[in-house]
Amino acid sequence: MNPSGWIDTAASPPQPLPDSIDAALDYLAGATGHPVYTRWTLSRLKRGCPSLADAKREHPAVFALLLEHEAAVEYWDRGRLRVVPAADAPPPETILERVLHQHRRRFHEVAYGNVPVTAGSGASSSSSLPATATAAVRLAALGPPPLAQHAAHAASTTSCAAGGWLARAGRFVNPSMVTNTLGVMDDAQAVLLFLRDRASRSPHTLRAYLADLRRLIAWCERERLGPLSDLTRHDLLAYRRAIELHQCPSGQRPDAGEAAPSGSRPRIRSGQPHIPLARSTAVPSRALAVVSSLFRYWLRTGYLIANPAADLCGGSAARAAWTPSRIMPAGVIALCDAVVAGAAPADLPALVWARRCAIWSLYRYGGVRLAELVWSDATGLPRLDADADTDSHWTLHVLGKGGKLRAIPLPAVALPPLRAYRLARGLPPVPVPFERLPVIHSEKRDALGASGLYDEVKAVFRAAENRVAPGDGVTRTVLRAASTHWLRHGYAHTLVVDHAVPLPVAQQLLGHASVQTTAAYAKSDLTQARAFVEGSFPRP
Incomplete structure (x- = not known):
């Protein structure tokens, strides 16, 4: 070793x-x-x-x-x-x-075996590898396996055939080490520091950021542009037009021989494979948001002297236009609740079934993201607390996006599965003060990971699908497409629409950075607005 x-x-x-x-x-x-x-x-x-x-x-x-x-x-x-x-x-x-x-x-x-890696973050390197290979090795350290290998592969494949595509500096790089607080002089290391500071807390965020940056780099290579710190506002506007142009519902691109956007450089057509730039309405806005965040971070840290991506994406306007659509109907949710409330399958151990019910209860009544129930040794989160005066008031503490702590009161209906699961594990039915144990255990290690949590929720959906009446294809389709995040959307819909919880309170419970995201759930249902309108005018 x-x-x-x-x-x-x-x-x-x-x-x-x-x-x-x-x-x-x-x-x-x-x-x-x-x-x-x-x-x-x-x-x-x-x-x-x-x-x-x-x-x-x-x-x-x-x-x-x-x-x-x-x-x-x-x-x-x-x-x-x-x-x-x-x-x-x-x-x-x-x-x-x-x-x-x-x-x-x-x-x-490191996925590259015995490869020397520089410990510093400066532009100079004692490694015998090219800068892009060194960057790939360091990028592998930003995410947990198997995402580490994907991250390293992403960094290693972002350079063009000539090598060192990303390990360059453009016209907007700040040469002064007095004001350049990143302390680097090439885009490869500047991208690594951006990913470390903005995306390394969540493997899902890191994977999404890598995909969007690779999309931009692939477009730059095809347009003979770059490096990233050399792009002008004109170039980035052309990129925005490109991803909007390739947003096709069928997933097919326009004809390969079409003209480039007005004012842009000619495209490379010498047999280079097409790289899809967008496949859904969410991809263009997210891709532009990541690019804007990258250049904004570089400007604030002094790596760039200008921000050509200012106002590139809609920002708050795009957030205000978002409407959640992945919300499970009440009948489908009730079907899943009936599965969890029923008897355990004969072929499933009692402890595994109790764990599945507890996982369902936390996602169903806590509204947490998938990764927020993954145990962290460093923070001791997530954690369950019970009030000292009464054992019927439980609170779920999680670490949300951006490293923000969040306390979520759990309703009484969520507690029986959690108590039963704790008893099955040999723990007291109520969390004791200063308890530092994974909320959800694993048979092979201390805690269940994100994929294991996801699989347990999908198992509930599959069991509910077996109870669907013959011919009800709509319910089957919903159950097959549903995920843990659908439960989060349902939790938010219950708060905002069904019970008119004040938006600041719902925002705090959901951990949204902007109240506009929370308010978007009010647009997903017209029942409340229809009642207001009917009550405002005389009946015929």
Whole structure:
């Protein structure tokens, strides 16, 4: 095992672990805050303690073993310290791999094997790789597997055939290191810092940002433009026209021989494959929003001296025009609730069924995003709390977008499945104060990941589909298309439309950055507006 092939993404900038096993173990001990692998001898124990009495008091298990053996090993295993004779201890490489896997959200293995990676963020590099390859390695450290490999592949494929397409500086780059607070002089590293600061908190956000940036880079290569810091406002307006032009409901592009937008440079037509720029109404606005965010970040940090993407996207106007459409009808939701309230399937263990019901209850009555129920060792979130005065008031604490903490009161109807699941796990039915345990467990590791949570909710939809009456194709279609985010939309619709919860309160519960997003749910139903209109005029 080569420890230097692993990246610590919590460091700023991300940096590789030391080369040797012992140095890497010492690094992990300092990074995680607990011992990882220590080989004890009597002489080492004496050096660390003033006397044998102090050594016996501070390290009783180690002291007891050293009375019978020449050496003992203290190592970290599955959340606790173990002390065994040195002859019975596992190899340090095994413990190193286990700890790295346990903290896999922080430490990621580079997909390029034994590739040297620079620890600094400056433009100079001691690596023998091209700048784009180095950028790809560092980009792999921004997201958890398997997204890390996708991110590295995305960075490595953004350069053109001549190499180094992204590792260049355009006319708008600020050459002064006094005001250029990013401290870099090429677009490759500037993009990495943007992704680290704006998209690395969520793997889904990182994946979406990578896709939109690759779309822009592919267009620039086809138009013989670039680098990104060299694009003018005229170029970006041409890009906006291009993605709007390729937004076709059928997913097909216009004829390959059509003329380029007025004023733009001629396109490359020498057999270069077409890269689709947009496939739905959401893609153009999101793609432009990511580009605008990139250039705005570069301007604010001093990497650019101008922002050619100012007012490129609609911003608040686009947000105001958005209307949620993925809302499950009340009858379909009731069908799913009946599945969860019913008996467990005969072929499913009781604990797995209790977990599925608890997951459904949290997404159904908490309105959280998919990733917000994924356990984080660093923050201890998500977390369930119960009021000290009464055990019927529970609160779900999550970490939302942008690292914002959110407290969500859970209704009484959501509590019975959660109590039953805790009892099945061998936990008290009510969360105890200062409890630090994953809300949803996994059979293979401590907590269930995003894909596991998603699969459990889809299992409820599949079970509900089996109860649909023959010939009801609409309900079957809805259940097959539904996801966890549909439940979030339904939660928001219940608050805003069904019960007229004040928009600031609903915004806080949903974790929306803008109240305009929350208000958009009021446009998804005309029942309330129709009642107001009917009550305002005399009946015939």
